[in-house]
Amino acid sequence: MKNVLSNLGILTTIILFNYFGVTQPLLFAQESTQPQPNKTPKLSAVQWYNQGVDKLEKRDYQGAIADFTEAIKLNNKDADAYYNRGYAQLVLANYELAIADYNQAIQLKPKFAYAYGNRCYSFFQTKQYKNAVTDCTEAIKLEPNYADFYIYRGNAQDELKNPKEAIIDYNKAISLNSNHANAYYNRALAYNRLGESLKAIDDYTKSIQLKGDFADAYHNRGVTQFKIGNKEKALTDLKKAAELFTTQGNINNAQHVRDTMKKLQNKQGT
Secondary structure, three states: OOOOOOOOOOOOOOOOOOOOOOOOOOOOOOOOOOOOOOOOOOOOHHHHHHHHHHHHHOOOHHHHHHHHHHHHHHOOOOHHHHHHHHHHHHHOOOHHHHHHHHHHHHHHOOOOHHHHHHHHHHHHHOOOHHHHHHHHHHHHHHOOOOHHHHHHHHHHHHHOOOHHHHHHHHHHHHHHOOOOHHHHHHHHHHHHHOOOHHHHHHHHHHHHHHOOOOHHHHHHHHHHHHHOOOHHHHHHHHHHHHHHHHHOOOHHHHHHHHHHHHHHHHHHHO
16 A cells, blocks of 8 residues: 555555456457468467467466567567557566557557557556556547546546546546446545545445445545544444455555554544
C-alpha cells in the first residue's frame, strides 16, 4: 500500500486493470496460404504465430514472446504478431518492450484501437501520464464503446491531478458497463481527492457489492467513514479489510490495516 497519510488519510493506490483487465491478445489462428510439402518443413511465420497464440492461452508468456519473435523475423509486416508479443511483454511488466511492440503494431495498422489502449496502459505504468492520456484518447476515438479505455484515461488524469476530468471518464465507463467494480473504486478515489466523502463512500459501497473481496475498497471506505465521524462503521470496514488481505496473502497490507485500527481506537478513546 502506498501513500497512506500519517494523519489517517485515504489510501491512494488506484486499483488499475490487472492482467485480465488489459485488452486481451488476439487469440485466433492465422491461416497459411502456402502449400505444405510432404517433408516436415521449417516453421512458417504463420505457424510460429499460431504457436505463440497457443502459448498465450496457456500463459506461457516467455514462450509466446520467443514464438512471435520468430514469426516477426519471417514476416515483419504482421501487426498482430507485434501486438500479441507486446501483450506478453506487458503481462511480464516489461513495459518499455511492450511500448516498442505497440509502436510497431500501430505503425503497421494505424487504426489499431487495442494497441493504443494497451500502450496507454504501458505509458501509465512508466509514469508517462500525458502520453497515456493521448493514447487512450485515440483508442476511444476508434472504439468509443469500450469501457476500459475510459478507465485507463481516467487513471492517467487522476495522476495528473485532474480528478474532475478523471470522474468524467469514470462516469462514461460506468455508463457503458455498470458492473465494473474498478470504475466505481477509482471514481471514489477521485471524490476523496475532491473532499466529497459521501460520494466516495457510495462508490466504495458499489464496488464492494460488485466485488465482495475488494479489500482496498473496504479499507478506503473505513478511513472515509472515520473522517466523517462514523467510527464504528470505520472499524467494521477496517476489520473486514484486514481479514481479506490476510486471506489473500497480502500480509503487509493486513498489518498496515491493523496498525490503522489501533490508531483509530486510540483516537476513539481520547
